[in-house]
Amino acid sequence: MSRQNHKYKMITDINPRSPVSEAYKMLRTHIQYSMKQQHAKSILVTSSIAGEGKTLTAVNLAGVYALEEKKVIVLDADLRKPTMHHYFYPSRSSSQNGIGLSEVLMDQFDLAEGISQTHIPNLHFLQAGQIPHHPSELLSSSKMDQVLSRLYQMYDVIIIDSPPLLAVADAQIAATKVDGVVLVVQAGKVKKSQLSKAKSTLELVKANLLGAVLNQKNKKEAESYYDRHQPQSVFSK
Numbered sequence: 451m452s453r454q455n456h457k458y459k460m461i462t463d464i465n466p467r468s469p470v471s472e473a474y475k476m477l478r479t480h481i482q483y484s485m486k487q488q489h490a491k492s493i494l495v496t497s498s499i500a501g502e503g504k505t506l507t508a509v510n511l512a513g514v515y516a517l518e519e520k521k522v523i524v525l526d527a528d529l530r531k532p533t534m535h536h537y538f539y540p541s542r543s544s545s546q547n548g549i550g551l552s553e554v555l556m557d558q559f560d561l562a563e564g565i566s567q568t569h570i571p572n573l574h575f576l577q578a579g580q581i582p583h584h585p586s587e588l589l590s591s592s593k594m595d596q597v598l599s600r601l602y603q604m605y606d607v608i609i610i611d612s613p614p615l616l617a618v619a620d621a622q623i624a625a626t627k628v629d630g631v632v633l634v635v636q637a638g639k640v641k642k643s644q645l646s647k648a649k650s651t652l653e654l655v656k657a658n659l660l661g662a663v664l665n666q667k668n669k670k671e672a673e674s675y676y677d678r679h680q681p682q683s684v685f686s687k
Contacts, residue, residue, distance in 0.1 A: 458536035462513035463570055474510045475517075477663060481632065484660045490629030492598065492608040493660070496621040498648035499614050500531075502636035503665040508611040509537045511632075516573040520606040523565065523574040527551060527612045527624055529585035532578030534611055538568050539577075550579025554597060555588040561600055574605070585613075590623045598627055615648040625657035633662045 462471045481493065495508040505528070512524035526534035529552055549564045554576075565576050582588055601608050610628060612621040625631050631652060635645060652659050 458533075460509055460513050460537055460570075462510045462517070466514075466517060471510075471514065474507075474514045477507075477511060477632075478514045478518075481511075481630070481660060485630055491602065491606060492610065492628040492630070494527075494610045494612055494621070494624050494628040494631045494657075495634060496612045496625070496631065497614050497634040497636075498616050498640045498644045500617065502614070502634050502639060504614070504634040505533050505537075505611050507632070507634050507663055507665075508609050509534060512573055512607070512609040513570060515607045515609070516570055519572055521572055521574075521604070522607045522609065523576060523601060523605045524609045525551065525576045525601075525611070526578040527589065527610050527620070529578050529582055529588065529620065530613055530618065532581070534575075535577045538566075538575050548577060548579065550577035551597070552579035552582045552585075552588060554579070555591060555593045556582065557593070561597055586619045586623060589620055589627075594627065615651050616644060622651055622655055622657075625652055626655050628658075630658045630660040632660055634665060635662050636665045638666065 461468060462474050465471060485493075493511070495504050495511065497504040509524060512522050515522045524534070526532050528534070532550075535548075549559050551564065553559045554561050554564050561576075564579065565574050567573075568575050588594065598608070608628075610624060612624045615621045615633075633648060633652070649659065
């Protein structure tokens with residue numbers, strides 16, 4: 451198996467009883483506890499900077515929600531550098547991303563035409579689609595509100611991946627449209643000042659920051675790609 455293919459495999463699908471999968475199940479429990487009084491169902495997964503494991507966290511979190519037999523959709527709202535489609539369509543390049551969120555937001559296709567059933571029971575996927583000229587404006591549009599409103603009616607859980615907070619305005623915009631935000635933090639990669647700025651960015655728009663997920667806490671001791679990206683039991687504001 452190539453390194454690239456290995457990178458885009460869902461451990462919660464490949465081995466749902468592994469220690470890494472159990473860590474994602476613990477994350478799911480923490481989120482459910484944090485949101486239980488809010489009757490909430492939409493969760494944005496983001497990070498301060500690129501390469502902290504936010505997309506990996508989003509797809510595996512969606513996977514463990516689907517294991518509960520909840521109807522789940524995972525949405526790639528990274529309209530600049532989408533990668534989530536690699537987990538479900540490994541042979542497809544970003545230039546072949548097909549009908550997705552951007553086409554729906556531009557009224558080129560109906561929402562139902564962009565949603566696909568994955569190979570995982572109960573888990574659906576709306577890919578990013580073609581990269582648009584103005585991603586921030588699309589995400590802030592009333593059309594995005596309409597899309598989320600329809601998804602609320604169709605699904606029990608909505609997991610959304612976005613660009614990093616400090617790179618562009620997209621994640622900040624998307625954070626205002628969801629019930630809760632999970633901030634992924636890679637140990638040893640992100641600076642304390644960057645993490646503080648990301649948190650302040652969310653507070654500025656009054657986003658509901660549920661907590662943070664720490665990746666690669668013991669990366670020197672990790673034996674595999676998945677061990678290095680195992681989320682640690684850190685989930686507090």
